Amino acid sequence: MPDILSATAAGQQTDARAASSLLPLAVTGLAWSAGGQRLVDGIDLALGDGGVTVIMGPNGAGKSLLIRLLHGLLEPQAGQIAWNGQQAGEATRARQAMVFQKPVLLRRSVAANVDFVLRLKGRVDAAVRDGLLEKAGLLAKARQPARALSGGEQQRLAMVRALACQPEVLFLDEPTASLDPASTQAIEEMVRDARKDGVKILLVTHDMGQARRLAHDVVFIHRGRVAEHTPAADFFDTPASSPARDYLAGKIVL
Amino acid sequence: MQDFAEAFRLAFQLVWQMDDELAAIIGLSLRVSLTAVAISALIGLPLGAALATMRFRGRGAVLVLVNALMGLPPVVVGLLVYMMLSNAGPLGFLQFLYTPTAMIIAQAILITPIVTALSRQVLEDLNSEYAEQFASLSVPWSARIQALVVDGRYGLLTVLLAGFGRAVAEVGAVIIVGGNIAHLTRVMTTAIALETSKGDLALALALGIVLLSIALAVNAAVMSLRLTAERTAHA
Numbered sequence: 001m002p003d004i005l006s007a008t009a010a011g012q013q014t015d016a017r018a019a020s021s022l023l024p025l026a027v028t029g030l031a032w033s034a035g036g037q038r039l040v041d042g043i044d045l046a047l048g049d050g051g052v053t054v055i056m057g058p059n060g061a062g063k064s065l066l067i068r069l070l071h072g073l074l075e076p077q078a079g080q081i082a083w084n085g086q087q088a089g090e091a092t093r094a095r096q097a098m099v100f101q102k103p104v105l106l107r108r109s110v111a112a113n114v115d116f117v118l119r120l121k122g123r124v125d126a127a128v129r130d131g132l133l134e135k136a137g138l139l140a141k142a143r144q145p146a147r148a149l150s151g152g153e154q155q156r157l158a159m160v161r162a163l164a165c166q167p168e169v170l171f172l173d174e175p176t177a178s179l180d181p182a183s184t185q186a187i188e189e190m191v192r193d194a195r196k197d198g199v200k201i202l203l204v205t206h207d208m209g210q211a212r213r214l215a216h217d218v219v220f221i222h223r224g225r226v227a228e229h230t231p232a233a234d235f236f237d238t239p240a241s242s243p244a245r246d247y248l249a250g251k252i253v254l
Numbered sequence: 255m256q257d258f259a260e261a262f263r264l265a266f267q268l269v270w271q272m273d274d275e276l277a278a279i280i281g282l283s284l285r286v287s288l289t290a291v292a293i294s295a296l297i298g299l300p301l302g303a304a305l306a307t308m309r310f311r312g313r314g315a316v317l318v319l320v321n322a323l324m325g326l327p328p329v330v331v332g333l334l335v336y337m338m339l340s341n342a343g344p345l346g347f348l349q350f351l352y353t354p355t356a357m358i359i360a361q362a363i364l365i366t367p368i369v370t371a372l373s374r375q376v377l378e379d380l381n382s383e384y385a386e387q388f389a390s391l392s393v394p395w396s397a398r399i400q401a402l403v404v405d406g407r408y409g410l411l412t413v414l415l416a417g418f419g420r421a422v423a424e425v426g427a428v429i430i431v432g433g434n435i436a437h438l439t440r441v442m443t444t445a446i447a448l449e450t451s452k453g454d455l456a457l458a459l460a461l462g463i464v465l466l467s468i469a470l471a472v473n474a475a476v477m478s479l480r481l482t483a484e485r486t487a488h489a
Contacts, residue, residue: 090392093390096390097391100386100387104383104386106384106401106405108404116401117391165391
């Protein structure tokens with residue numbers, strides 16, 4: 001990506017990071033309930049700079065809620081989310097980006113979808129846009145309606161759009177859940193590139209292979225709590241918690 | 255029965271020849287209704303967008319009210335505008351009564367609730383899809399409205415066509431505030447009403463044929479817009 005984002009843009013990003021990084025992240029006593037159920041039930045979590053943190057756990061464990069809370073899309077009902085001391089909210093969200101399981105694309109051309117984000121960030125630049133699309137293999141389809149793309153291409157475009165924000169933290173909510181292996185690989189390639197550029201990545205996935213390929217550390221969520229937070233090297237072979245052990249052994253974890 | 259067939263023959267002949275009087279009536283109809291649609295778009299689209307995206311106390315009541323106003327009887331609108339514009343009314347000094355301006359005002363009042371309510375629906379559906387992504391991108395409110403209107407353009411055009419269809423076909427409001435004055439405020443619907451009561455079925459039928467054709471054209475336009483939207487994957 002450095003050759004795509006112009007040198008000045010990359011420089012600015014580094015400056016901003018040096019000035020006040022969003023990381024480390026410190027979460028304490030985070031809770032969120034709906035319909036009388038505590039869906040996030042007292043989460044404590046500390047994340048350091050860089051790398052890919054994979055968030056795993058059964059459906060309904062609170063993974064998606066957790067990243068929405070971290071991104072500032074939802075207000076915590078209890079507890080604290082501190083991005084390097086700064087409360088999660090408008091200001092921290094502006095330095096982050098999120099890709100959803102189902103890509104939400106504007107009813108416009110592929111190029112216009114990227115331009116929309118670049119305009120928001122105040123740096124409309126056809127060269128930057130084309131560079132990002134080129135890298136994702138979408139440049140030839142720049143003029144096509146975004147919603148006529150295949151599922152894999154749509155998700156790649158959603159990734160491009162997220163990266164066009166030059167995020168310091170990138171949230172990915174099961175981005176490859178409904179994609180075939182080739183499309184999954186393309187997305188993972190983009191994730192690796194972003195990570196190399198120093199973007200902190202929080203990835204929610206059910207795909208064990210994907211977690212093994214990308215994770216530096218794994219947060220296993222069970223019933224709204226952190227069952228364990230373990231380096232990837234240890235997690236897959238010697239998980240510390242029994243829900244994670246059962247999950248990895250292929251048992252049904254409820 | 256022969257009269258009936260004769261009326262149809264004459265009607266088609268009139269349409270075919272398109273004499274000046276007929277053309278003037280059709281022209282005024284289109285001018286009044288298109289202007290009313292333009293005004294209702296200027297008022298109704300922003301209102302619809304606001305209702306679609308804002309949450310405030312009493313929003314439910316406003317929605318019920320706007321939806322109810324969609325069914326405003328044209329004669330009631332005509333009566334109210336008449337009372338406002340008549341010499342004894344608060345806006346009588348404007349001297350708008352029995353002018354095309356009065357007719358435009360009445361039709362704009364009639365269809366603004368339609369444009370507001372239907373565009374609210376179109377934009378709210380779109381907003382519910384975009385909301386989380388826009389929140390993630392911290393899209394400011396004005397840019398969000400702009401994006402919704404641009405992306406909902408096909409749906410909104412359909413809304414405006416529905417408003418036009420309603421305006422051009424109504425008779426109750428324009429006959430009260432326009433007065434159906436020949437060469438001044440006579441439009442297709444008021445002319446049909448008059449010519450029918452006079453027994454000149456041919457002219458009434460001729461105008462009816464034109465009105466029906468316009469209704470057909472509007473519906474064809476709506477359908478082709480929908481197809482275009484689907485083809486370009488905007489739907």
